[in-house]
Amino acid sequence: MGPMPRKIAPPHRDDILLAVISVAAGLLLWALGVYSSPSRNLLPDWAALVPLVALGAMEPLRRSAPNLTLAVGTAGVIADQFTVGNLGTVLIFTDLMYAAVVYGKPAMARRLPVTTGLITVAVSIAAVAWLRTPQALMIGVITGIVSFGPALTGATLRNHREAAVAARLRAEQTTLLAEMDRTQAVVAERARMARELHDMVANHLSAIAIHSTAALSIDSPATSREALGVIRENSVQGLAEMRRLIGLLRDSGAGAGEEAVAMPSLGALDALLEQARTNGAASGLGFVLLDGLDRREGREGGGGSEPLPAPVELAAYRIVQESLTNALKHAVPGTVTVRLALAGGLLSVTVDSPYGDRPGPRAPGSGAGLIGMRERAELLGGRFGSGREGAVWRVWAQLPAEEKAVRA
Template identity: 35%
Template sequence: MPYWLVGTVVVGLFGGGGGLTGGDLRTQFGAYAVGLPLAAVTALFPLTRPMSVAAARTLCGVPAERFADGPARGWEARARTAGWFTLHLGAGALVSGASLALPPFAAAVAALPFSPSLRASELGAYWGLDGFPWVWAAVPAAVLMLLALAGAAAATGALLARRAPRLLGPGPADLLAAAERRAAEAESRNRLARELHDSVGHALSAVTLQAGAARRVLNAEGPDLEFVREALTAIEETTRRTVGELDRALGLLRRGEEVAEGVGPGLDALEALVRGAGPRVALAVAGTPESVPEAVSREAYRIVQEGLTNAARHAGGAPVTVRLDVRTEEVEIVVENPLPERPPVARPHGGRGLPGIAERARLLGGTTGAGPADGVWRLAARIPR
């Protein structure tokens, strides 16, 4: 209606029409012809597409996944949206106008056989139905008018339903944005999986090691109760810290949020991590860990954590040495433990520990290496600061 009103003013100014509500059919269709381009121009605004998609999903019976989400990206998507908007308004204006005008006209035509005054009016003269039996032809003619109106409305709806997915569906830019969104979601889930693997896996290994050591000490003659007390304290600290990390990760998963890069413990929590790993783990730090950037500090902590987990699983309680050097432009991490007398039992499909460490370092531009060297198993990582 707003576009038609503007078109009526324009036609009235330049064509001498009869105003907003008057004028012949030529004036009305002239206003219609002026209003359609105006509708197409306004439909080029990006936010037109969400409004049009909402209407099409409600009215056209088309599955929601066939439509694009969000504002139109790029001129190609805007042009398709403008095509839909113009088609929708143009066809809707014709059907609406016919729905307003035709039913009263059909009722008047159907009343011709029963009203001499109507037959004597201009309507009766126009139809020429002033004799029997032709006057009764007005009734089926009126019914046919209403059926034609219903058919036109149904055909228009079917046309719009067929064109809606093509004109309002996703274009190349929308498909690319959806692919990037899926990739980001997959990366977030992979990051969450790494966090859970490292934190929970290390906690279970550390708790198992401490509990086993405490049991052996209690079963020995003259048990060292102080050692048992330290082991139980380490178990308590480890489980409390891990439960907090697990709650944080699961809370993000429940809310559907991404795992933030900078969230989680860093090198400032390294001493507590080593203390919880048992009395046979030694830590040597060179430099100031507080000077390491947050992202690097967080990943370095996880690398040390995974190194301790591997040592607890495969070193058989042997002493473990952790060396951290942050004095240069790189953060250097070395985790060493003596090679066990028997090689550890390998998993059928390999573990996720060492690949996870390599992936963490690679994301920050670093390198890792792991393997036997000089009678010890050595895990080494270098990460640029």
């Protein structure tokens, strides 16, 4: 089955009105005996009405069928040259030429101004060569007014319209891209704050859950008192962390600067492990930090190397913090080892926890911690991994330690 023929849109009201006015004006001129070429007697005077009516019938189709109207208009204006001529026919032809450029296909809109310009030049040269009088140039001028002028006007208008459409589309695309950027920024910020909230609070809540479960499970005043002490300490620290996070979210004035200074770094790992020792003592867990970084002031043997970028220190601290939280939840009694090393422009962070069947109470996990650690590493262009290696559960990360790598 062949393709369906393209339907021609109904005539525009203005085109119908234009056709009626044009034909009526041509009939009036003919009735008054006003002809464009009265000296031509090849055909009867009424023959000039045939091209007039034919071209007038094309006016309602000037938008929907520009190719057809231009072809009929060209034939009609040529036929008009063999009669006494009617100015209305010529005027209708100029409008059909203009409409063919404005409403026709892009290829036609590009070709017609060039074609009519060449025809104008050719007619001018031929008229001068044939008649050999300066007045012969008027034939070329009239030809340009009737054909080249409308085509050039139509091309100019079409270019302006296309430029306006292109500008509107660019504006819409810019608005859409801006909205997409805003949405992505909001999603990224929400993900960042979710990681901060999880990493800052999960450690304290996990310790509270484990020790409260132990206090309820073991009927011993000493155990209950010890558990309540740990619970209180973690509650106070968790509340302080929540207040700091709220201040970070508000991001206002001097408070924002204070929060930026208070952001944790690798220098606070000793305090973090000391807190982990307190929280994990009841579970038989010990914690050891093997710090291979020579970057703190006051160390024997020198002042240390260049400090790590702040985003790298924060990410490494949070990865260690979340790994210790997971060890408190799931590790069996034993030693949790934290290793830091710097080599080849990469900061390596490794946390090994004893793996096995754990007796006693344990806090539930959601898996969000591993996701957050992976996101932190990948956002800095680093790598992250975790998994069981024999009797050890290992969490490791490699982060770029150079400022330019982090900024890229």
